[in-house]
Amino acid sequence: MRMRQLLVKTLREAPAEAELTSHRLLLRAGLVVPLAAGLYCFTPLGWRVVRNIERIIREEMNASGALEVHLPALHPIELWEQSGRAALMGQTLFRLTDRKEREFALGPTHEEVISYLASRTIQSYRDLPVTLYQIQTKFRDEPRPRGGLIRLREFTMKDAYSFDTGWDTLDASYDAAFAAYQRIFRRAGVPVVPVAADSGAIGGKDSQEFVFLTDAGEDTILLCPGCGYAANAEKAEFVPPPPLPGEQAPAERVHTPGKRTIAEVAAFLGVEPRQTLKAVFYRADSKPVFVAIRGDLEVNEVKLKNALGAREVEPMDDATVRDLGLVAGSASPVGISGMPIVADTSAVEAVNLVGGANEPDYHLRNLNHGRDWQATLVAEIALARAGDACRTCGSPLETRRGIEMGHVFKLGTLYAEKMGVYYLDESGERRPCVMGCYGIGVERMLAAIIEANHDADGIAWPWEVAPFDAHVVAIGAGEPAVAEALRQVESALAAHGLEALVDDRDDSPGIKFKDADLIGMPARLTVSPRSLERGGVELRFRRGSESAVLPAADAAAAVAKARAEALGAGPA
């Protein structure tokens, strides 16, 4: 492929809006062009990478025994109402109306539609187990698209769904998907760690995310150096610092003028933050909830939501706080009525805490659960932090930032029951299928590949996803000897089944070398009068610093060998 024909337009400087490395390189290398927030056009060069990623996914999914299907992106809204998720997805669901006023949604995911297809095709236990997948465009009206390709409003997802007769065989389907994912990420050159995760809006049981650890990530991951436990912060189990021991003392009202925050009150009264009781107000599915937690801890809203069995939890707005007569800055569960009081176990186990007096500028000392206040519900709803103890081995947990690349989880029978996916078992009894579901974000993977495979000069593609195997730079292409050598190089590469991008532009050598580094093909071949004098073409690998001059055929063979070795051993 000649570079002139590929519409490769590199940028010397990245547009100001790009902050993430991957975003900057995507734009500078001319792989994508932004259209609107969360929407990108792919150029011929960028699309080749996307297709390579999809090829890897397809190969590994097929190898795992999954079957590729294709489902519409346009969904009748009734399907979403049937599952109950039309309301759950809220504004994230793009909605539209056809000419007959029938309502549709643009699919943000496909549990509903795959269930429809499954309900029409699965009849007997003899049809099971089966895993169906597709690589399809998803639409989500995200509140905040971000980071270039990290969070899009229209994106490509490989989504797979397994159907089993029971939980035991679901485990096998889940494990097969899990193994396929590990192969996919390894081949694509994205280092990932599997972490325990919350199953989120889709619901279900066991759930794991494949997370690419990077400072650019939007998720917080807790890792245990002792036993290898890894979990998303919203899911992570841990042991908070222990409470201070002591005998229950009589409650006492103290004047705390102008002291509102935990830090202020603790300092004023000469106690540690873990000797205080923090009050936080939420609305769970629009209903007010009073949350009590030890002062040194923060509320994990996902755990709170799960403890309440709520669909949605959001911080209470100031107006509602006032209307309910809650005293922000001096609130405690003492004497609170008319709303549930959810307490973290930390608040229940500690003794003699300092809490609000529910009147401005006053606090109470020596509050004790059971005596001074009573929780409606006690649960573990605190957010894990770096340094907290691992639940399994007691080691201090570490935190890292990460990007969720893929998610696998066990759905169970929820969708099967709502959407009518049943089979007849050996005894002729009608049973719901036990489902699992598995997703990978394709564009996000592209961004992660760049985050994980670049240097100061640009992208350094892993062989499997590189848009071309070799970048051929011609210097002095006007000279017949160079032009002839160029043809030899091209045919030698082609003879090995290698794809080459030939820089035939009429630019200076410096520009061509800079662009070759930026665009990042694994191998670079330079053809010039100088190289011909030395006996052939110069071969250099993007990740190496040495170069060698070889006859065209030998150079092509060396590229083929390097490629084969890299593919055999996994990407460098």
Added chain:
RNA sequence: CGGGGUGUAGCUCAGCCUGGAAGAGCGCUGCGUUCGGGUCGCAGAGGCCACAGGUUCAAAUCCUGUCACCCCGACCA
């Protein structure tokens, strides 16, 4: 939706405070030059200064509103 920031040429940005003929570098087109790490010269094309309203003799510049985009939070692949 809450908080912060930015909108001037394809890209990076000056100009705005203090109103008075729209600029630079890069990129693009043409000619020449150069030819192993973003050559050099000459000549060009390219802007409704985000949009709307207002103030003024006069608005990129001052005022009001709107929109878009980016960043931080709540959500997800």
